[in-house]
Amino acid sequence: MRRPLRCGIGIGKRQMVPLVTLFGGGGFLGRYVAQELMKTGARVRIAERDPSNAYDLKPLGGLGQSQFVAASITDPVSTRRAVEGADAVINLVGVLAGDFQKLHVDGARTVARAAREAGASAFVQISAIGADANSASAYGRSKADGETAVHAEFAGATILRPSILFGPEDSFVNKFASMASHLPVLPVIRGPVRFQPAWVADVAQAVAAAALDPERHAGKTYELGGPRAISMADLNAWIADAIGAKTMFVPVPDAIAAAMARFGGWLPGAPITADQWAMLQKDNVPAPGSEGFAAFGIEPKPLEAIAPTWLVRYRRQGRFSLNAPV
Numbered sequence: 001m002r003r004p005l006r007c008g009i010g011i012g013k014r015q016m017v018p019l020v021t022l023f024g025g026g027g028f029l030g031r032y033v034a035q036e037l038m039k040t041g042a043r044v045r046i047a048e049r050d051p052s053n054a055y056d057l058k059p060l061g062g063l064g065q066s067q068f069v070a071a072s073i074t075d076p077v078s079t080r081r082a083v084e085g086a087d088a089v090i091n092l093v094g095v096l097a098g099d100f101q102k103l104h105v106d107g108a109r110t111v112a113r114a115a116r117e118a119g120a121s122a123f124v125q126i127s128a129i130g131a132d133a134n135s136a137s138a139y140g141r142s143k144a145d146g147e148t149a150v151h152a153e154f155a156g157a158t159i160l161r162p163s164i165l166f167g168p169e170d171s172f173v174n175k176f177a178s179m180a181s182h183l184p185v186l187p188v189i190r191g192p193v194r195f196q197p198a199w200v201a202d203v204a205q206a207v208a209a210a211a212l213d214p215e216r217h218a219g220k221t222y223e224l225g226g227p228r229a230i231s232m233a234d235l236n237a238w239i240a241d242a243i244g245a246k247t248m249f250v251p252v253p254d255a256i257a258a259a260m261a262r263f264g265g266w267l268p269g270a271p272i273t274a275d276q277w278a279m280l281q282k283d284n285v286p287a288p289g290s291e292g293f294a295a296f297g298i299e300p301k302p303l304e305a306i307a308p309t310w311l312v313r314y315r316r317q318g319r320f321s322l323n324a325p326v
Helices: 028-039 051-060 076-083 100-117 138-153 173-182 200-212 232-242 254-262 274-279 308-314
Strands: 019-023 043-048 066-070 088-091 122-126 158-162 185-189 221-224 248-252
Touching (some): 019 028, 028 043, 043 051, 088 200, 158 200, 173 232, 185 232, 232 308, 254 274
Parallel strands (some): 019 088, 043 066, 122 158, 185 248
């Protein structure tokens, strides 16, 4: 039987605050989710294969507000130990390459089952825009199969599908900014494909809200994209302009890019894999009519309002560059 979420209401009574187990709390999104949960006063148990990767989160919360446990979603025993006594469980674990079945499907199923058996009131699964059982990419299919596996184990699970995340520690915007700051000419693969980048802190706020308010969000699926879509070509151009780079961009014909992708699985230094190429055949934007940030009362922030504050480090004179953000 699932326990109702505990809250810290009541004068003169002992406060009972929810305990949330966060798998992948030491990752890019996880660090922001942990902080959003801490803001609410919730206790956060961060489950990582190597908990020391997340120890820098400890001073960001109150005394005793954070816990750290060694656990892997591929190991049912450590997973059950990590969710013991938890009121809500969040699974952030995901990879862009590797064993998708093991992590996105079997691992997600293991966490959802453990959460249900532990009596948790809420379960939040982080999926991705593009999750589709009929996707041309193994990544997209595995994300869809993971959602199905989670629902089979935890009927009231909330599914969140974010678009590309951006933030000071991301590996997407920073990757292009680094290349543009060093190279005078850059190839652009699949220039027309569109993304709807979402600010990582906005997504983290939605994740925390879904975990702490299952009465409102249980059983629902949300697609989280930023306020506007932008093509790969326009994104590269904007990044170059934001860092003051005079980069020349050269579109790569699809036939050549597809040939490059065929070698991406084993050729060292290949810029793209066959599965990533398959993912780039469709826009990474929320489906028309899908529920998104508005369901959480969040007005997503645009890339151009946030990114310049950290992209300044890629400018030749850093913050002393002409027109650099203050």
